[in-house]
Amino acid sequence: MPETSLQAPIPVVDTVERAGQTPEREQPYAALGLKPDEYAQIREILGRRPTSGELAMYSVMWSEHCSYKSSKVWLRQFGQKVSDEMRERLMVGIGENAGVVDVGEGWAVTFKIESHNHPSYIEPFQGAATGVGGIVRDIISMGARPVAVMDALRFGAIDDPDTARVVHGVVGGISFYGNCLGLPNIGGETVFDSVYQANPLVNALAVGVLRHEDLHLANARGVGNKVVLFGARTGGDGIGGASILASDTFSAGGPTKRPAVQVGDPFAEKVLIECCLELYRGDLVEGIQDLGAAGISCATSELASNGDGGMAIDLDKVLLRDPSLTAEEILMSESQERMMAVVAPEKLAGFLAVTEKWDVETSVLGEVTDTGRLVITWRGETIVDVDPRTVAVDGPVYERPIAYPSWIDALNADGAERLPRPTDGAELRDQLVRLVASPNLADKGWITDQYDRYVLGNTALGFPDDAGMIRVDEESGLGFAVATDANGRFCHLDPYRGAQLALAEAYRNVAVTGAVPAAVSDCLNFGSPENPEVMWQFSKAVEGLADGCLELGIPVTGGNVSFYNQTGDQPIHPTPVVGVLGIIQDVAARVPSGWQDEGHNLYLLGTTALELDGSAWAGTIHEHLGGRPPVVDLGGEKRLAELLHAAAGESLLSSAHDLADGGLAQAVAEASLRFGVGARLWLGELCERDGIDGATALFSESTGRVLVSVPRDEDVRFLGLCAGRGYPALRIGVTDGAPDADPALEVQDLFTLPLAELRAASAETLPRYFA
Numbered sequence: 001m002p003e004t005s006l007q008a009p010i011p012v013v014d015t016v017e018r019a020g021q022t023p024e025r026e027q028p029y030a031a032l033g034l035k036p037d038e039y040a041q042i043r044e045i046l047g048r049r050p051t052s053g054e055l056a057m058y059s060v061m062w063s064e065h066c067s068y069k070s071s072k073v074w075l076r077q078f079g080q081k082v083s084d085e086m087r088e089r090l091m092v093g094i095g096e097n098a099g100v101v102d103v104g105e106g107w108a109v110t111f112k113i114e115s116h117n118h119p120s121y122i123e124p125f126q127g128a129a130t131g132v133g134g135i136v137r138d139i140i141s142m143g144a145r146p147v148a149v150m151d152a153l154r155f156g157a158i159d160d161p162d163t164a165r166v167v168h169g170v171v172g173g174i175s176f177y178g179n180c181l182g183l184p185n186i187g188g189e190t191v192f193d194s195v196y197q198a199n200p201l202v203n204a205l206a207v208g209v210l211r212h213e214d215l216h217l218a219n220a221r222g223v224g225n226k227v228v229l230f231g232a233r234t235g236g237d238g239i240g241g242a243s244i245l246a247s248d249t250f251s252a253g254g255p256t257k258r259p260a261v262q263v264g265d266p267f268a269e270k271v272l273i274e275c276c277l278e279l280y281r282g283d284l285v286e287g288i289q290d291l292g293a294a295g296i297s298c299a300t301s302e303l304a305s306n307g308d309g310g311m312a313i314d315l316d317k318v319l320l321r322d323p324s325l326t327a328e329e330i331l332m333s334e335s336q337e338r339m340m341a342v343v344a345p346e347k348l349a350g351f352l353a354v355t356e357k358w359d360v361e362t363s364v365l366g367e368v369t370d371t372g373r374l375v376i377t378w379r380g381e382t383i384v385d386v387d388p389r390t391v392a393v394d395g396p397v398y399e400r401p402i403a404y405p406s407w408i409d410a411l412n413a414d415g416a417e418r419l420p421r422p423t424d425g426a427e428l429r430d431q432l433v434r435l436v437a438s439p440n441l442a443d444k445g446w447i448t449d450q451y452d453r454y455v456l457g458n459t460a461l462g463f464p465d466d467a468g469m470i471r472v473d474e475e476s477g478l479g480f481a482v483a484t485d486a487n488g489r490f491c492h493l494d495p496y497r498g499a500q501l502a503l504a505e506a507y508r509n510v511a512v513t514g515a516v517p518a519a520v521s522d523c524l525n526f527g528s529p530e531n532p533e534v535m536w537q538f539s540k541a542v543e544g545l546a547d548g549c550l551e552l553g554i555p556v557t558g559g560n561v562s563f564y565n566q567t568g569d570q571p572i573h574p575t576p577v578v579g580v581l582g583i584i585q586d587v588a589a590r591v592p593s594g595w596q597d598e599g600h601n602l603y604l605l606g607t608t609a610l611e612l613d614g615s616a617w618a619g620t621i622h623e624h625l626g627g628r629p630p631v632v633d634l635g636g637e638k639r640l641a642e643l644l645h646a647a648a649g650e651s652l653l654s655s656a657h658d659l660a661d662g663g664l665a666q667a668v669a670e671a672s673l674r675f676g677v678g679a680r681l682w683l684g685e686l687c688e689r690d691g692i693d694g695a696t697a698l699f700s701e702s703t704g705r706v707l708v709s710v711p712r713d714e715d716v717r718f719l720g721l722c723a724g725r726g727y728p729a730l731r732i733g734v735t736d737g738a739p740d741a742d743p744a745l746e747v748q749d750l751f752t753l754p755l756a757e758l759r760a761a762s763a764e765t766l767p768r769y770f771a
Contacts, residue, residue, distance in 0.1 A: 025049060027049065063294075075561070082555060090557065098110045098141075111205065112206065127202065128202050129173035129176055131173075135149070154200060158439040160197055182452075182455050184455050184462065184468075186463070205482070219287040234321065236322050239332045275360045284347045284354065308368055311369060313374070313375070316379060405537075414626030416618040431617070448464070458474075464670065479587035481514075481583075489629075492573040499544035500634065511640065517641060520581075523577040525562045528563060593670065602681070605729050607704075611701055613630075669762070676743060680736045686730055
């Protein structure tokens, strides 16, 4: 009987043949996240209405999360603004599962950062845990062994009743999954701001190492090669996560959509890692793809699109946890710990022997064809027959309207220079303590102590140093450093400059360790792309990042865009998180962020201006956000990084700490607390040289500045190096007061602050709310 309405009986199998016979059948495309014009475009591509299975595939693959349909027109700049210097070490760039960089000695490092924001609000523990699992599988799929993870977290106001729910869940999920995998968590950031109250940001970064010859890519080449699904069974968790969760906003009503959140099993993933690495060693894989967002829909369409263009799949061969799943649910499921491989027929027995050894369930779903079509059957009927490129590559591309925000001129005019700045020592001391104890600058040990940062035995630097560092080669000491940074307050004031400030800070955080910055991965978190003002923010941030990377000479290797981060009509601050990876020839030459000995001279590299707009001082002391963010000189940042690398290479530095949030005050506090050795500072010469007052000297967030400690017998060589490279260096203090001698932070003629009091102020904030 022909179907004429939604109330009519639905056939067990909606086949391609039936779709051709029933063009009038109504379909729930809107519930799957498709717009009317997108649904019409799918019908035009196919020359008929889509089957339910095809509709499921297009809906997830054309979602904002998978297709980048609103961001592609701007992201192209990362491939267009490229120099020969940026290509020098780049082995794999944008378009693959993760970027790959040549780090020397035949070694390569692959890294990527991605968001798992919406799932982490709905179900914080599983949302965060599977965010870690997903990014780690991206690293595995490149042929690499994962060696480290990091996370960039943003939560709502620390005193909001719901924040504790999200914080406990997210931190618990990250620590559970990462610790069970046996991967060190070596860095990241945690920010509290009411703008993220109903839309926390959980951005997970993973890094892996591989030999050049072990590189694998996601493609399905070789007609007749087998398509193999292996790992966990497919279940009902995560169905529609990419289209329904990650590509939509939250209502003001709170957490919903729980069934779209995936459930993770880190022990299954650990076995999957070892299984994949053995498959690579045996040369048993022609192409490989992890199953993350959009599950089988993504893996089959992307592998086919990147290969010989055709694939035949029998969906009945998929191993299920829940036998009641429909074909559409199997295609859309985002069950975790699954991989899809392309295997030559003559290697299939060897492949299956390895998966059997590791007790990893495996099923051969089909094979590569030369038809140019992705054909999927279920219960003996054809339910999908599409050109895979129309699903995975040639989806809609939007040039969304952009509009200069109506409110931004007034915000920029409201600068922090009008805010009262203290002049007497007691008030400066009080404000420094308040800053150090503020949620965003306080000690994050309550969070980071739940992570294992030393497992695997190759961690050279971790929390609370400015960047994490991992040894790659035990014999040579070759290693890499990585840091993530973003400042939503700065980006709210000026998204172009704010994005460059995030890039500059991550770049500087890598440089202070002695490593040479080499590559970028970014996670761009914004509100709804359907809001023209949000799209203006996005366009300016991407432009700023692309221009900044070109000036610094480091490529963007990949990343992620996360839109619809808003509740109702209220978007988050634009938050482009930038991860920078650097190379160090020998981790033994690393530079920590704090001093360990008395009597070393403290030098401030760079100059300080009255730049308090958007600063931690303005936000914490005055609850103010306005003005323009600090000026960023990327050419100067590059010269500073070269200076730090040269100084570290000559063993001239005993510590180096960048100046960013909280300015000099926060930097000297953190550096003192790092090993419990105090410091004496004098600000008079700095104030005179730069024409500033004491409060500005302590709290300004001018860029291009680093606080270094130098052994006295290396003073002449260090100053000669700075002079030779033309970079400002001014002696502003000395390390003083061993941990067993009541050490203090003394600012000459202004105040003295015992480190015990400083440590208590910093360490008590997070436990007070969450312990």
